[in-house]
Every structure is written in C-alpha cells, then in structure tokens.
Amino acid sequence: MVEREVVVVPEAGLHARPAKEIVKIARSYKSDVTVARNGREANARSLMKLMALGAKKGDSVLVRATGEDEEAAVEALVGLISSEED
Amino acid sequence: MPGARLEGVAASEGVAVGPAFVHAPDELEPQRTGIAEGEVEAELERFRGAIEAVVAQISEARDALSESGSEEAEILDAHVEFAGDPELHSEVEERVRNLESPEAAVLAVGEEFAGLFAGMEDEYMAARADDVRDVTSQIAAQLMGLRSSGLAGLAVPSVVLARNLAPSETARMPREMVLGLVTAEGSKTSHVSIMARSMGIPAVVGVGAEALERALGAGIVAVHGDDGYVVTDPDADEVAFFEGEQAEAATERAALEAYRHVEARTHGGRRIEVAANLGSPKEAADALSWGAEGVGLFRTEFLFMERDELPTEEEQYGVYREVAEAFGEKPVIIRTIDVGGDKDLPGVSGHEEENPFLGWRGIRMSLDVPDLFRPQLRAILRAAAHGNLKVMFPMVSSVEEFVEARCLLAECREELEREGAETGPVEAGVMVETPAAALCADELAREVDFFSIGTNDLTQYALAVDRGNEKLEKLYRADHPAVLKLIEMTCRAAEKAGIQTGVCGEAAGDPALAPKLVALGVTELSMSPPAIPRAKKIISELP
Numbered sequence: 001m002v003e004r005e006v007v008v009v010p011e012a013g014l015h016a017r018p019a020k021e022i023v024k025i026a027r028s029y030k031s032d033v034t035v036a037r038n039g040r041e042a043n044a045r046s047l048m049k050l051m052a053l054g055a056k057k058g059d060s061v062l063v064r065a066t067g068e069d070e071e072a073a074v075e076a077l078v079g080l081i082s083s084e085e086d
Numbered sequence: 087m088p089g090a091r092l093e094g095v096a097a098s099e100g101v102a103v104g105p106a107f108v109h110a111p112d113e114l115e116p117q118r119t120g121i122a123e124g125e126v127e128a129e130l131e132r133f134r135g136a137i138e139a140v141v142a143q144i145s146e147a148r149d150a151l152s153e154s155g156s157e158e159a160e161i162l163d164a165h166v167e168f169a170g171d172p173e174l175h176s177e178v179e180e181r182v183r184n185l186e187s188p189e190a191a192v193l194a195v196g197e198e199f200a201g202l203f204a205g206m207e208d209e210y211m212a213a214r215a216d217d218v219r220d221v222t223s224q225i226a227a228q229l230m231g232l233r234s235s236g237l238a239g240l241a242v243p244s245v246v247l248a249r250n251l252a253p254s255e256t257a258r259m260p261r262e263m264v265l266g267l268v269t270a271e272g273s274k275t276s277h278v279s280i281m282a283r284s285m286g287i288p289a290v291v292g293v294g295a296e297a298l299e300r301a302l303g304a305g306i307v308a309v310h311g312d313d314g315y316v317v318t319d320p321d322a323d324e325v326a327f328f329e330g331e332q333a334e335a336a337t338e339r340a341a342l343e344a345y346r347h348v349e350a351r352t353h354g355g356r357r358i359e360v361a362a363n364l365g366s367p368k369e370a371a372d373a374l375s376w377g378a379e380g381v382g383l384f385r386t387e388f389l390f391m392e393r394d395e396l397p398t399e400e401e402q403y404g405v406y407r408e409v410a411e412a413f414g415e416k417p418v419i420i421r422t423i424d425v426g427g428d429k430d431l432p433g434v435s436g437h438e439e440e441n442p443f444l445g446w447r448g449i450r451m452s453l454d455v456p457d458l459f460r461p462q463l464r465a466i467l468r469a470a471a472h473g474n475l476k477v478m479f480p481m482v483s484s485v486e487e488f489v490e491a492r493c494l495l496a497e498c499r500e501e502l503e504r505e506g507a508e509t510g511p512v513e514a515g516v517m518v519e520t521p522a523a524a525l526c527a528d529e530l531a532r533e534v535d536f537f538s539i540g541t542n543d544l545t546q547y548a549l550a551v552d553r554g555n556e557k558l559e560k561l562y563r564a565d566h567p568a569v570l571k572l573i574e575m576t577c578r579a580a581e582k583a584g585i586q587t588g589v590c591g592e593a594a595g596d597p598a599l600a601p602k603l604v605a606l607g608v609t610e611l612s613m614s615p616p617a618i619p620r621a622k623k624i625i626s627e628l629p
Contacts, residue, residue: 015211016160020167045162048218052202054211065359 003064006081009045013056018080023047025076031067033077044077088385089304089319092297094268096314097279099290101331102266103308103320106301107244109237109251116189126183133178133188136228141169143224146258158281161217161253168221174199189229196222220252231412239266244550245307246349247298259295265293266309267314270298282311307357340618346377350625360602361417361612363590367405370412373615377622380416382538382612383590384409386423386462395432396458401464410473416574417474419538419588419612420466421517422491424448424480425454434458443546448481453490463498470510478515478538483522485529490515492533517590519543527579537580539608541591545569564593565602577607588612600624 010018014035026033026044033044037059042049044063055061061081065073121129148162166175174195181191196219203215237246237255240263250271250532251259256278264287264330271280272291282289285384288311293301301307304318308328308352317324350358361382362373373381373578389405409418425431426442434455439445452459466477492514502509518524519540541564546553548568563569573589580587588610593599595613600621603611609620 016164020164023167026463045171046171047167048171048199049173051211051214052199054208054210 001064001066002070004078005060005062006078008055008059008061008080009084011084012017012055013059014053014081015051019047019050022050022077022080025080026073029067029069029073029076031064031065031070031073033063033065034075035077035081036062036064047063058076075086087171087322088147089150089298089308089321092268092293092316093319094290094293094297094314094316095274096277096311097274097291098267098282098287098289098311100266100286100311101309101326101328101335102288102311103246103306103325103332104243105264106304106318107240107242107246109248109255110244111255114189114193114230115228116187116193116224116226118187119190121185121187123181126185129182129188130179133175133182133192136188137169137175139213140224143258144169144221145252145253147587158253158257158277161277162257164217165221165254168218169225173224179546192222192225192229196226202555208540210586216252223252224254237264247301247307249295249298251278251281253277253281256285259285260283261285261287265306266311268293268298268301268307268309271296271399290314292608310582326559329514342623345622345626346619348622349379350375350622350624352604352625352628353486354629356604358608359588359610359623360618360625361419361588361610362615363612363619364409364615367408367412369615370409374412376618377616378413378416378615378618380413380474380610380612381409381418381612382588382594382610384418384420386421387410387425390423390431392424393432395549396434396461399461399468401467402462403468405553406466406469406475407472409474410469413473415474417476419476419478419515419536419590421478421480422449422452422462425451428597431458440501443543443552449479449487449491450481452479453487453494454625456494459491460498463495464502467495467509467512468507469503470512471508474535474547475510475517476513478517478536480517480540481520482518482530483520485526485533487532488530492540493504518572518576519547521548524576527576528582531583531585532580536586536588537576538588538590538610538612539573539576541569541573541589541593544572544591545593548572564573564591564596565599570602570606573603573608574606581607586610595621597621597624604628 008014012018022044034041035044037053037055041055063074063077144162144165148159177195178191183186200215200218203211237259240260243263243265245266246264247268250269267282267287267289268279269291270293279291288309290311301318306319307322308317350360359379361380362378363383364373364381365385366388389402406420426445426447449553466475469475484489495514499509513535515534515536515538517540518537530593545564549566551558553562577587586609588611589603590609594611595617600611
C-alpha cells in the first residue's frame, strides 16, 4: 500500500471537472484507489462518493492505493489534485 | 371575474396561453420490497439491465442537446456518470443479496447518497442531492416498468405546472407540446430556467408552493415570461391582452423576416455589412439562416480549453477550413486566441494574476509563446485556400505588437510555401479594445488591413468599470461620450487610410446603439445571429 497526503489546489475543490478527471485517471489503474478527508474515505472510481467528500481548495486529503501499480496511481492522483485547473 | 395572478421570476422570455397540465409525478413506491433467495441472481441481472437502459436514455437526451459543453449538457454528463457509479452498484447489489428488491434498494441507496450532499453548506453541492435523486429515481422507475415521466405523454399543447422539474424531465419533454412552464421552485439560474431558455419556451419560476397549489385547479393558464407573472383562468379581457402580446411578438417576427436575407443599406445608400459572432463552426449554418453576411468575430478559445494538450495545427486547420467553406466568398474574421494568463492552457505555464483583465493575455501571450501562436497562424493560412479568411489580433496596445504579429504571419507563410503547402491570401487586422489602440488609430491604420472594435472591453477599459460588477451596472455604458469618441477616432483614422471598421461587441446588436455606430462611420456590425434581422431593419430605416 502507498499513501500520500496532499493539499487540494483546484479552485473548484474536488467537484465537477476535477472530480471527473480523478475518476477517469483512477479507472485507468489496476490498484484500488481511495481519497479520504477527515477520516471519511471514498473510492476514487466513484464520482458520487468523491464529490460527497466535499473537499475544497486548501483542504488536505489522503490518497491511498493498493495493488500492482499503486505507486504510479498515487503519483498520478496527487499530481492531479495538487495542480491548478481553471 | 378576472383570474388570480401569481408573481414569480421571469425565467425565459415569451408569452403563452393554454390549458393547464399539472405535472405531479407519483412518489415512487415500490410494490415489492423483498425477494426470495432463489431470485437474487435474476434480480441482479435485472438491475444491471436497468442501469444500461437508463445510461442509454440519459445519453440520448444529452446528445439531443445541440450545444456540447453547455451547462445542460454538463449536467446530463454528470448524470451518466452517476448512473454508472461503481459504489452505487455495489451497495445496491449487496442489499439485493440480502433479499431486498432492487427498486427498493436503489431508492434507499440514492437517498443515503443524496443525504451526503444535502447536508453540505455549499449551495452548489447541496443542490447535487437532487441530481443523485433524479438518477436513482430513473433507475427505480425503469425497474418498476414506469418509463414515461408523464410529460413524455403530453398530447395537447399545454402550459405545464410543476413543483419543480428535474433535468431529465425537461430534457425529454416534447418541445412542441409545451407552450409554457410554471414552477413553484427555482431561480433564473436553476436547471429548469436554463433549459427553458435554450428551448425557447416561455417560463415563470419560483412562484412559491402555496401559489402553485392554488393554481392547480385552473383550466387555462397564461404565462408572461418577460414580466414574470402568471394568470390562472384569465377572463376574456386578460386573454385578449395576452393574445395581443403574442400577436405583437409574432408581427414583429414576421416584419423582421423580410429583412433576413437583404443587403442592409441606409436611405442614403451606405452599405453596412451585418455579420455574425461565432464560437464554433457548428454555429455556421444557423448564422447563415439568420442572414449573416460573414463572420465578424470567430472565437477560437473553444479549441484550447478543457483539454490536456494544445490542439495541433491539423486540428485547427480542419476547424478553420470548415467555417471558411461554410461561408464561401463571405468574409470570416478569425480572432487568434484570447485567454488570460489566469486560465490554465496545456503547455503554457499558468499563474495567478492580480488583475487578469490588465494582464498577460491575447496578443501579449501569443507573441511570448510561439508554440501556441505559430500553429494557429499556419492553420489559418492553410485554411484560407478554401474561403475568404482574415485574421485579427486581440488586446493590441501598440503598433509594434501588430507589426511583430504580422512578421510572424509572413514567416509562417514563407515556411508553408517552402513546404509546398497550399495557402490563401489573409488580411490582418486588429481588434480595437484598448483605449491605447483607439488613440493610436492613425498610426495603426497605416499598418493594418482593417479594424474591428470590441466595444465590450473598450468600454470597460475606457471607463475603468468592471463589466462583471453588479454594483457598477449603471456606470457601464457603451454609449458614454468617452467610448463614442474613441470609436469615432478609430473610424476617422480608418477612412483616411481607406480601410474598413467593424464593431463586434454587444453594442453592434443593440437596437439603440447601432444607429450611433453607423453615424460614427462604422461599416460592419457583427452580433449574435438571432439579432441580425432586426439590425438589418434598423439600418434600412436610417437616413
């Protein structure tokens, strides 16, 4: 298992487009990937659960992956969550 | 006795009178809540089938919306995603394995998920609860064999009254059967209002639950979508009034019809070209049908936004060629990319700006990032072989900037010629939107092939008034003497140099402003396509 803490950078938080992007990326890996905020954990392949975390810009979230490509999956998601989006 | 009057929000313009149709969808009450052990596999199969059917239905409704990337399309995109959500599936499947019927299970899980959103402080997020419920109800309805929402079966043209309408319901409404919409809930920006405007259906929303309750027994309902009120069971006088308003609108439309395809000339014989502002080549056919004599502003930003990589020259060439071919000999002015440095462009390092409107944008960015600019110029030059293309640079504030851009254009042309690629002639102009450009119009006019005045930005820069600031609404005036003087200076300089001056801001399509612009010497007006017939009529009535 690999996990990394990251601060949400996109203006919109993990809503709308950033969330859709995360789901798309998460589905492209074989590992199970989750995003957690305040102890609540969401399957990163589920748009509903991910949006329901209500993570805003500036919040800290924990990205965790378990599986054969766990390192790459966490890397990709952390990159997405910590980069600007218009 | 005159009918009752309900006040609401004017959500979508137009007037309608017709029989009331009350849309009160039944609460989805599953008949069967439990299943037998032996039925589990078959019920799971049924659940998966229902998901597939609902995903297909929503996708179909989404594809029927003409504009992709529009707000409605985005809502339905999220619904497709929700219907296919793996967490939703696994939780429902678990309940079914515990002998709950799939319809009861999907409603319960939907309610649970919706609850996660409903509790949020953020108004936007709280509203997503309705999206979740909308989707899970559709799946449950599918499982229960209740396909039509009631509205789909509307057989007589009617005014629809409802507490609220879900996006899935509005998207699938038979357009020709809905004369008008009245809802208890909603605001100008809610789903139902956005949908009504894009479908051209008069609508009044937010009349309140009590008022709607009183209206439910009405036989005939009149909707005034411009003024935001509804009259139930109108008496003869009121019906006559509404019919008068309708007839007036129809007469105006018919009167304008005659001007659609004329070449606009003033009484004095001055020819004024009336062109369209377009944001994508898909809008070309519609613009031509409104009578566009060309494209005064073709925005290219859509090519660059919401994607991971910059568009290739080949992709841009395809788009520019498509619009060039659609307009044939008619001129099409392509504006090179105009986004602020605050927007993230793939491959261009974005950064926060204190003041993006005075920042790194338009030609300033293009000149700094040749990887962005050159492919666009090359694509325009190549597409020009297939029509009458011109190029226009935004945010120019000095002669040097234009000269630099024009040199780059010439370099690109030489490059293409060396490669043996086919190109066409391309005139190069500037968009006059900084006061500096207007004040230097004499010097600029010696270099450029044409001017096009962007009145929206010119007004905000000249008056130092942010056009997005509601508190400053009264101060934002395109007919302020300072703005008119800048326009006049631009026109005089153009006349001296023997070049044309167009206007492609909102002022061009404004019936009150167009005559002033023509009087100042503007030779082309470019606007949103539906405004074209009215503009031609106004021009024809000028001295």
